[in-house]
Amino acid sequence: MKDYLIRVMTTNKEIRALAVNSTQVVSNAQQAHATTPVATAALGRALSAALLMGSMVKTGHETGLKIIGDGPLQKIIAEANHYGEVRGYVANPEVDFITNQAGKLDVARAIGEGELFVYKNMGLKEEYESSVPLVSGEIGEDITYYFSKSEQTPAAVALGVLVDTDCSVKAAGGFIIQLLPEASEETIEQLEKNLAEIKSVSKLIDQGLSPEELLEKVLTGFKFRVLAEREVAYQCKCDRERTKSLLVSLGQQEIEEIVAQEGQVEIRCHFCGEVYSFEEAEVEELFTKVKSMNQLD
Template sequence: MTQDYIIRAMTTNKELRAVAVRSTDAVNHAQQAHQTTPVATAALGRALTGGLIVGNLVKSGMEISLDIMGDGPLKRIIVNANYKGEVRGYVSNPNIDFIKNEAGKLDVAQAVGKGYLTIKKDLGIKEPYTGSVPLISGEIAEDLTYYFTKSEQTPSAVGLGVLVDTDLSVKAAGGFLVQLLPDASEETISRLEENLAEIKSISALIEKGLTPEEILEKLLDGFEFRVLEQADVKFKCKCNRDRIAALATSLGEDEIRDILEEQGKVEIRCHFCNQSYQFDEENIEEILAKSKEDN
């Protein structure tokens, strides 16, 4: 059975670096968790896939966040990913109506609108690296391409695709990145351009059952390459009851007691995975007592 994973490769002439990922199951997981409508699924799925690609390029132990802040109806998309292929994310407005463009396709650009793409890379030790670029199309793949070229000064091409089924589930999702390394020759560049022109739709290739290796064979056709790294991909959240309880205390004791009085319990949902955590009166007393101890 095909499953989600991500690979990174380099051509043996050391002129090109490439990443390919199948993310169908991870995007499906996100669709179910957030109950996204098709255009929101497509936008969030592209962002999750793009996040996995950015996360694959960072050093081990690092984590990235990808933040798309647009003025369209989706509002904001936030994705966290790491080098291990773990990803999570959400969109502010998961259930917007169908938006289709003139070609009858889901119009992600219109749903995202104009705004900014910001990438943060957190090493966990120093100040995080942050790079931000204006959204040039809202289609996300073009915006990431622009980010790599402009903010990281690495000429790149990014393809991201999500195919939504009639029952709202995700039929196929995946993506690729290819980057020119400093020694890339003119011949390499023009060959790569030909290859890129051949790849019409990354989601169609995933739907056909192509593996990430087979996608790289198309992308890097005419070049020898070696796969340097491979990681399983999964939608995985970091939330747990203790973290959410800590979040509850940040509301302040008065606020928590008000909610408890009104609703008989405190319910907090994790933004990233939409899981609900409930705390009854006894739990709340424990949490408050513990937070006083800690201070």
């Protein structure tokens, strides 16, 4: 099954919902970063959430999640745009296998206590950032809390990644359900009842449920209309030119020292693992160009 997401609205206009199958996305991320199972689960949940939240921003805008915790994973970044492109990484992809008492991957313990930041890049380099403390470290609950606290929209967020015994990704995805201001008491009660029935979103995806079928389950008793459907993919936006500006920001002296020692300088993209290497001549040319541009200022 192809990875895609859908955005729907109930016909009574009381609930907005999104669901995604991100199995291939998370699998690509797992391979790019060689993440251990608990790191895969954490990164995969963050990537799935970023995809769902990315589809809620306007065309051309981007959104990202940054989770900073005191657990061994340290930091998770996931960012997505309106077009269904997402990328991300964890600071420590090699974190040891951690399971909880139920024998499940313990994402909360791997993340620890900390903070969730949500940023929105609305073009023109304007970044809007807000943060909430982590309430559980399970990511889904933390984003639920973010919606109620920062966006003042009651929401239910479920995210899941099923990792196979060989560390590969069996299933991944999730949903976000938002109650609109018109929601009645009956709607809220029915929705709560439906949500209580859903034990594991990743298992449902593993059973073959599509995003539509997932929402049919969550929205039992409601009719809904699909407003948008979009393919999603793990897609990095790094390139050689952007990497050059990173070199410049690191400073001429530091870069030249590395080149003198190693004969070249290598920059590895955090998001996709791509390595860009620059030889002495290219580094020299770059800083000469920067210098002449600075003189023009």
